[in-house]
Amino acid sequence: MTTTADTAPVRVTGRPSAVRARPATRTWDAGTWVRLVLACLLAFVQLFPLLWMLSSAFKSAEDTRDAALIPEHPTFDNVVQVFTRIPYATYLWNSLLTSVLVTVLLVFFGSMAAYALARLRFRGRAALFGVVFSTLMVAMPVILVPLFMVVARLGLVNTYAGLILPVAFTAFPIFLMRQFYLRFPRELEEAADLDGCGHLRRFLLVVLPLSKTMLAALGVTTFLSTWNSFLWPLTVAKDSDLWVVQVGMSQFQNQYGGDWSLIMAASLIAAVPTLLLFLLLQRQIVESVQASGLKG
Amino acid sequence: MAATTPRATTAHTTSARTRAGREERAGWLFVTPATLGIGLFVLLPMALSLVFGLTDADGFGNLSFTGLDNYARALSDPLFWTSLRTTVLYVVVFVPGVYVLALVMALLVNGKLPARAFFRTAFFAPYAVSLVVVGLVWKYILADSTGILVQALGWIGVDSPPSFLGDPNWALWCVSFISIWFFVGFYMVILLGGLQEIPGEILEAARIDGAGPWRVLWSVILPMLKPITFFVLVLASIAGLAGLQAFDLIYVMTQGGPANSTSMGVFYVYQQAFKFNNVGYASAMATLYALALLAMTGVAFRITRGGRFDHDR
């Protein structure tokens, strides 16, 4: 692994060209069977709760306690109920808006800072990175009260800006993108430099387009984690007009707790966007996760 | 900011200086938005938390300086120690559990296995769902007397199943297990990246030398995975200690109960601040946790020479 980074040709996706395991042979030996059984078992554990949610969402209220995975009297009623009883569409829209904007801000400013920290020489660079790195693992619940005070002082409570800005600047994307830019081939930048490009133009016109894949990967994971965040939106958004899906969900549980089919239907609706995103963009997610720490 | 921005007078000597000055300015320009944001929304709250920790702030705007009283109080508060113990227990279960399972999954998916893509997707899928939903779904599965798990246990003859979320001896295990279930795919993907970087020739050579699969695992794969293993363990420990992932689960599933058995540090801090109005005390405890985390990240930073996890020798 020590051989990869600097000698490798331009490889923006970050996937090294390592040789995989032996090519598959046609016959399955005992080991393959053992592995297959083990994999099935693990896959069952990983998937069952999600399948159970899917199944229960379409069960009628009487069948909620039924142990059958296939609903006996399948009904679409629960899903309809979720949308009619509470403004779920509004929650979905709020989640979407928040997640997209947070993602854009985080990815753009994060990669910009990361590029500077990796490639530009300026005084205080090391110290700044140390400070950024130290905030990497600050947990939201721990700074919730002071953060809320700051946000309130800025007049952002109960606004979209309050939902978005406080979570749109974190250390993780900087950390991740810096790792990436450290291995970014210098020749490309230098070619741009000869043309008399300024640093900003160089970044926007040369570096960013070349980091597209990486940015997409980062974007997808950021979108996922923003969509799934709960405590901050719960605290900052008082009006239900500003509630995101996760907050709406938790309230829904408190209000309709007796009706598990309904709750599972709501859960399903909350989970579908991210599950779809995951299925469609699996490759990007995998790359972003893998890039987070292994390659310097 | 860059203090000197010399005007070019003689081309040759100053062009280097100018370039350095431009780079200096550009550097600061690039980092300014993110730094301002982090400063305002992360560092400032951290600093405020530090200050509040030295006061008896009650969340109603009253505060006066009380020095280290809050820290002394934490040391003599049995619930602080309980929450610390719970956190450590959680980390001790979570970190090895998630690592071993993730490694097994990564090895499976990387090896000879039919429908590899399907299994990789299946292992990773829980990570795509929010913790609030995860908490609700598991609460449904684990529900007393009516949950599917209790029913399933009944089929195999377990007549008096435990109350998974209502028994202090079980609840923390459940929260830990669900955390592992949720995160294992994430760490699997990281480990998979490492596995794929092991040159096939080395594995082949080991096999030709007559090494069995276990031998290959112990003597070739694991040593080569060392840096990534280290990275995974550090990341998982820090995240576990910070309670990053567990908070939403606890909030939805147990509210810290039963009998405080899932009241991890981060939840106890939240409880003191929001239920008991002890913002000062909560801040002091938060600072203690933050210091522990900072020490851990500091050590990790040191060992990895600035966050590089690829050459640990």
Add this chain to the structure above:
Amino acid sequence: MTDTRSGGGRPLGRRSLLRSGGFLAGAATLTPALTACAGGASASPGAPLDFWQWYAPQSGGGYAVSKQNDWFAKLVKDWRKESGAQLDLTYIPVSQYTEGTQLQAAFSAGQAPDLFIISPGDFLRYHNGGVLYDLTDELGLAADDFYASALATRTVDGRIYALPMENEPQCVFYDHDAFEKAGLSEGDLPTTWDQLLAVGDKLRTRTRYGFILPTDPTVYQVFCWYPYLWQAGGDIVDGTSSAFDSAACVKALGLWRELVQSGVTPRTTQGGGGGDLVANLAAGYGAMQQMTIPGSMFLDEGAKGFRYGMFPLPAPDRAAKPLTCMGGWAICVNKKSPRAREAARFAVWAVAGEESRDRMVDWAFDAKVTLPARRSVMEEAVERGLLKSDKVMQFAASDVLGLPKDDPGSSTTPLGRGEPRFPPEVAKAVMDALQAVMLSGTDPRTAAQRASKQIDSALTGYDGASMGS
């Protein structure tokens, strides 16, 4: 208990912070700047007053009662007619209201509402924080109309800080069908603790528990346990020291332990928790469930067609009085609001004045369906024949509270005692004891001793308002 103090907030600690050697000077100077107007609502004059509660505007759910929603809507309309001023209702779901972050976060950031409601259990938290406006003067003679028991837990040194809207005694709800299926009839309704255990056991099936109690660690759990403590003759504190380490307390803790250990009471509840009748009793999770009187409205609206009955809390034995605990919510005014006076005028107009009598009759007998907190409201209802015609209200007045049939407006409630008020640390100690005996199976004596120590250490140097009820 270094954080509790009586009366108004101390001046901000800016000077003391700076005196302390410029510690973290930058952040320290920022702190007072950030908290300078903490607690004060930021609304400008002319803007609508903001009123936070868990009734309206909303629709749907186990706690949604459309009549309560309508009552509040009408209140806002009437206030506009009366004063020409607007009032904004902000709805926060009840579980979020009692256990969540919003009200708390709003106060710490100086964005708290002008008006909000609290239960007695939370009174000291807010009062000792110095954010409750003194309503005594605005209230004037109207104070005499309130039942003494209802005002007592909202009064400090003769000054009134919250206006009770209602009186919610606890009782037990039961599932008619479950009783029938178990071959039990109304004659079998438990009146003693032993009967509760026995009947609860008979009602158990594979999927149904006998008796639902709150098991989540919440203030509501403690609220539900007070009656048993009182029935056994115990109390939480005596003055400012713990009275928790007593035989009565051990006995009351023992009952709840026994209920869970014998499998009559489940270790977890569904939906919104132990107070959610729709998600637990009506959903078939349990055959009996403890809750306050207004639970009938939640059942009527959230579980239409569900057949249920109610009976008073059982007592330790036939000789003991079946005491109950009376909860209820009260309107408060945020003292730090720049428009606290206007808000106070609204609060008094809304629930206390002479002309609000009919409105409060509607609230007590039609919307919330629980006993009123004012004598004139009760008398008016008796006169209109509302008490006699309403089975639930009749049951609440005579069976649960033991009010004499010929004088239902009597100011003493023989079987009812107001929900006591304690600082959060004391409530937490009681809650931990309950959690320990119920869910860890801890010996009640050990739990009582441990909690007693916790209470004493929490109350060392306590100088806040008096506790209890």
